[in-house]
Amino acid sequence: MANFLVWCVWVGAAFCCLASALAVVSFSNPFFSALALIGNLASLAVLYLLLGGEFVAAAQVLVYGGAVMVMFLFVIAYLGDKTDQAPWASGPSWQAAATVLAAAAILTEIIVAVALSTGGGLAHSRPISGSFGSPASIGRLFLTDHLIAFEVTSIVLLVAAVGGVVLGSHARSLEGDARS
Amino acid sequence: MRLIDAAAWVCLLAPLSACAAITLGGERLTRRACGVISSATTVVAFAAAVAAFARMLAEPGGRRAHTTSSWTWLQAGKYHFGLTLLTDQLSVMMMLIVAGVGSLIVAYSVGYMDGEDEERRYFAYMSLFVFSMLLLVQSGNLLLLLAGWGMVGLSSYLLIGFYQQRPEAIAAAKKAFVMNAFGDATMALALFLLIEHTGRLDFASVFSHAPRHGTLATLIALGLLGGAVAKSAQIPLHTWLPDAMEGPTPVSALIHAATMVTAGVYLIVRTHPLFENARAVEDLAAGLGAATLLMAGLIALVQVDIKRVIAYSTMSQIGYMFVGAGIGAYPSAMFHLMTHAFFKALLFLSAGIVIHALGGEQDVRRMGGLGRALPFTRAVFAVGTLALVGVPPFAGFFSKDSIIAATLTRGAFGDCLFAVCLAGAFLTGLYSLRLYLLVFGGAQSEFAAEHLHRPAGRLEAAPSMIWTVAVLAVGATVAGFLQFAEVWHPLTTWLAPVAAPLSEATNRQEAVASVASVGLGLAGMSVAYALYGGAQPRRLPRPLALLVQGFYWDQLYAAIFYRPAELAAQGLARFVEAPLIAGSIGELSRGFRLGSGELGRVQNGLVRSYVLAIASGVAVLAVVFLSTR
Amino acid sequence: MHGPDVTWYVVLAAVLFVIGALGVLVRRSPLIILLSVEIMLNGSNLALIAFARHVGREDGQIFAIAVMAIAASEVVVGLGLIVAMGRRNVELDVDKLRTLRG
Numbered sequence: 044m045a046n047f048l049v050w051c052v053w054v055g056a057a058f059c060c061l062a063s064a065l066a067v068v069s070f071s072n073p074f075f076s077a078l079a080l081i082g083n084l085a086s087l088a089v090l091y092l093l094l095g096g097e098f099v100a101a102a103q104v105l106v107y108g109g110a111v112m113v114m115f116l117f118v119i120a121y122l123g124d125k126t127d128q129a130p131w132a133s134g135p136s137w138q139a140a141a142t143v144l145a146a147a148a149i150l151t152e153i154i155v156a157v158a159l160s161t162g163g164g165l166a167h168s169r170p171i172s173g174s175f176g177s178p179a180s181i182g183r184l185f186l187t188d189h190l191i192a193f194e195v196t197s198i199v200l201l202v203a204a205v206g207g208v209v210l211g212s213h214a215r216s217l218e219g220d221a222r223s
Numbered sequence: 224m225r226l227i228d229a230a231a232w233v234c235l236l237a238p239l240s241a242c243a244a245i246t247l248g249g250e251r252l253t254r255r256a257c258g259v260i261s262s263a264t265t266v267v268a269f270a271a272a273v274a275a276f277a278r279m280l281a282e283p284g285g286r287r288a289h290t291t292s293s294w295t296w297l298q299a300g301k302y303h304f305g306l307t308l309l310t311d312q313l314s315v316m317m318m319l320i321v322a323g324v325g326s327l328i329v330a331y332s333v334g335y336m337d338g339e340d341e342e343r344r345y346f347a348y349m350s351l352f353v354f355s356m357l358l359l360v361q362s363g364n365l366l367l368l369l370a371g372w373g374m375v376g377l378s379s380y381l382l383i384g385f386y387q388q389r390p391e392a393i394a395a396a397k398k399a400f401v402m403n404a405f406g407d408a409t410m411a412l413a414l415f416l417l418i419e420h421t422g423r424l425d426f427a428s429v430f431s432h433a434p435r436h437g438t439l440a441t442l443i444a445l446g447l448l449g450g451a452v453a454k455s456a457q458i459p460l461h462t463w464l465p466d467a468m469e470g471p472t473p474v475s476a477l478i479h480a481a482t483m484v485t486a487g488v489y490l491i492v493r494t495h496p497l498f499e500n501a502r503a504v505e506d507l508a509a510g511l512g513a514a515t516l517l518m519a520g521l522i523a524l525v526q527v528d529i530k531r532v533i534a535y536s537t538m539s540q541i542g543y544m545f546v547g548a549g550i551g552a553y554p555s556a557m558f559h560l561m562t563h564a565f566f567k568a569l570l571f572l573s574a575g576i577v578i579h580a581l582g583g584e585q586d587v588r589r590m591g592g593l594g595r596a597l598p599f600t601r602a603v604f605a606v607g608t609l610a611l612v613g614v615p616p617f618a619g620f621f622s623k624d625s626i627i628a629a630t631l632t633r634g635a636f637g638d639c640l641f642a643v644c645l646a647g648a649f650l651t652g653l654y655s656l657r658l659y660l661l662v663f664g665g666a667q668s669e670f671a672a673e674h675l676h677r678p679a680g681r682l683e684a685a686p687s688m689i690w691t692v693a694v695l696a697v698g699a700t701v702a703g704f705l706q707f708a709e710v711w712h713p714l715t716t717w718l719a720p721v722a723a724p725l726s727e728a729t730n731r732q733e734a735v736a737s738v739a740s741v742g743l744g745l746a747g748m749s750v751a752y753a754l755y756g757g758a759q760p761r762r763l764p765r766p767l768a769l770l771v772q773g774f775y776w777d778q779l780y781a782a783i784f785y786r787p788a789e790l791a792a793q794g795l796a797r798f799v800e801a802p803l804i805a806g807s808i809g810e811l812s813r814g815f816r817l818g819s820g821e822l823g824r825v826q827n828g829l830v831r832s833y834v835l836a837i838a839s840g841v842a843v844l845a846v847v848f849l850s851t852r
Numbered sequence: 853m854h855g856p857d858v859t860w861y862v863v864l865a866a867v868l869f870v871i872g873a874l875g876v877l878v879r880r881s882p883l884i885i886l887l888s889v890e891i892m893l894n895g896s897n898l899a900l901i902a903f904a905r906h907v908g909r910e911d912g913q914i915f916a917i918a919v920m921a922i923a924a925s926e927v928v929v930g931l932g933l934i935v936a937m938g939r940r941n942v943e944l945d946v947d948k949l950r951t952l953r954g
């Protein structure tokens with residue numbers, strides 16, 4: 044019974060995930076694309092929960108959905124009209140064919156790799172404890188094994204913040220030039 | 224160090240020090256000072272040679288050869304060659320001739336080249352030449368001789384091309400050098416064969432260990448003969464000598480009359496054991512000498528440049544020396560070499576006085592009747608002419624006749640040589656008196672009347688020119704008394720330990736030869752007098768083109784060697800150089816430009832294509848990783 | 853373990869990744885391209901977390917959290933660029949931005 048339930052949840056989440064991803068790629072209006080991405084993030088959070096990553100799921104929704112997507116929507120709203128130009132790719136047809144070919148090749152290769160290399164070994168996962176993926180264990184790992192990653196990430200975030208400020212200030216001085 | 228060895232070194236190094244001093248001194252020395260340095264050192268060399276000679280006289284005949292070495296020049300495995308000087312009877316004779324006549328000629332040049340722009344360079348080269356020639360005759364092994372051989376060729380090149388602004392002079396210098404280089408190559412090949420066979424190059428060992436007969440001996444002798452023929456301007460390597468008259472007159476006297484061109488004769492006499500091992504080559508040498516003396520005599524009959532007549536005369540007289548060396552009459556050949564040095568230098572230097580007096584004119588057709596204006600020169604020129612023709616008691620009589628007499632001792636081949644030598648004597652008389660009469664006889668030509676100028680004072684030319692010519696005239700008169708047949712032959716005795724003649728003529732043969740050659744010489748002179756003597760010039764038949772063109776040897780060589788080389792060079796330039804070599808570089812750069820243009824189209828600025836490239840790369844790499852697991 | 857095993861999750865992550873790659877390759881608006889990049893990052897995150905579950909250690913999840921942080925910073929810079937372009941009235945068309953050509 045529990046198995047069946049899990050399977051149902053999985054199928055639903057997977058379906059939403061793929062549908063919203065396709066929607067992101069194919070809508071012409073970027074606003075709708077951004078909304079579709081939010082749906083994608085939500086379904087992914089469900090999948091993370093199924094895999095035992097509670098903290099990651101929460102972080103996904105909070106960080107991605109709450110911060111990143113809000114930023115996106117902000118910018119799309121700010122730019123308004125300017126975002127509605129020439130949505131689809133043009134160029135020589137051989138490029139389109141090559142694109143499809145490359146994408147298909149990558150997909151096939153990954154599937155083959157997963158199937159071949161593991162040879163069914165992925166079917167049996169190790170048992171996990173109850174505190175798998177809990178904030179406590181994630182926190183402990185961050186502060187012991189992966190401390191450097193933790194610190195470097197914070198520096199990267201700082202740099203990005205500075206970069207954002209700089210880009211914003213550039214825009215202001217340029218606006219001043221455009222007016223004068 | 225013994226006196227003889229010290230004298231040998233002084234003799235060799237004095238002219239070299241003059242060359243070095245003049246070269247290093249440059250403009251710090253006055254022009255006159257350079258001339259004085261050069262002639263003084265040559266006189267010092269002569270004094271050293273005299274000292275060595277005097278010391279050698281005191282020693283018994285068999286023990287007169289002295290060698291002295293300084294350092295090892297070349298040591299390769301079992302081969303060992305040193306800087307060895309040999310002072311023996313033959314080399315001291317050559318030292319005396321070279322240094323003696325050389326010092327007179329260098330002293331003459333002080334007056335002749337006075338006022339030239341490049342006088343210092345001239346005297347440096349003259350000293351270099353004297354050093355090289357002395358090195359050649361004093362060397363104790365064949366390698367050093369080859370070094371001296373090459374250096375005299377170099378000095379000759381430098382001095383022929385002395386008037387650098389004249390293209391004819393440069394061309395003549397190149398021609399002389401290239402032809403001599405051919406001879407140097409054959410000589411080097413002979414030396415290689417000798418080293419291969421004997422492992423040594425010093426004279427004593429080479430002569431005792433060389434192959435006695437067979438192909439190897441013939442090849443060695445042939446190689447040496449090639450060098451001798453090139454240096455001495457015999458057929459077939461003779462065409463450079465008439466052109467070499469582009470050099471200043473003292474150069475023609477010293478290098479191309481008295482010393483360098485006689486180096487071939489010296490070589491044959493010095494290495495006569497090697498030649499005696501190959502009789503065929505000896506006969507070849509004599510034959511070439513005979514052919515040359517006849518051909519040169521004929522050509523000299525029609526030449527109109529005063530120096531060219533004397534040049535062909537030199538070629539002819541060296542032919543006599545080759546005949547003498549080829550039949551084994553080595554002392555006779557050396558004797559003729561000595562007397563020839565005197566009277567040929569005399570002829571050249573007095574011609575130089577005439578040329579100076581006429582302001583550089585050398586064409587005989589414009590001369591005439593200069594005897595009244597230049598009596599001294601006329602007198603010494605007459606002495607030289609008589610010595611050349613071989614009229615007793617002048618020097619040429621004794622030396623030439625000893626060679627002609629020796630040909631009678633060699634059977635049928637010798638008799639042919641005898642006939643040719645007599646014909647040559649007739650021609651010598653003819654062209655010599657012709658030259659004398661055209662220059663000095665008859666009425667004064669208009670050209671001479673206009674252009675003749677003498678320096679102020681009683682002398683006809685600069686003092687140094689006058690006294691040196693006088694000394695040479697005395698030499699040309701008395702030098703012949705050194706040897707006369709079997710009656711009185713100190714020279715043969717002197718040279719016997721080194722170069723004993725293969726056969727000696729009897730008194731009867733000497734008498735026959737003398738009478739015949741003198742008679743024919745006088746006959747030639749009388750024919751010349753009939754044609755060219757007298758006050759009025761007679762109408763003469765036009766000279767044969769064959770003779771004027773020198774039997775077309777130059778044209779033959781141009782057709783065989785020069786023209787094909789020229790065609791090959793042009794062909795290569797057009798079909799290989801332009802399209803392949805130069806064109807390939809152009810094609811290479813064009814290809815690169817095209818290729819880089821095509822490659823540049825990849826960078827079109829579109830982010831999408833770059834990402835596509837990355838994605839494709841990832842796909843390919845994934846395949847690679849999967850397949851190599 | 854209940855439900856599908858890790859293989860399914862990995863295949864799903866691969867498909868997500870490829871959909872994101874297609875979006876990057878065929879869309880011309882830089883905004884959509886950024887969104888597609890986000891999809892690709894999410895795909896790889898899913899694969900990481902799936903493998904973390906398979907191995908039984910949370911290192912993969914840590915990696916995924918770091919990826920999220922980096923993705924956030926990248927979005928900041930990218931959106932800043934797009935805003936700057938919009939302010940200067942540069943056309944938001946990747947095909948027209950060709951100044952960096954060879």
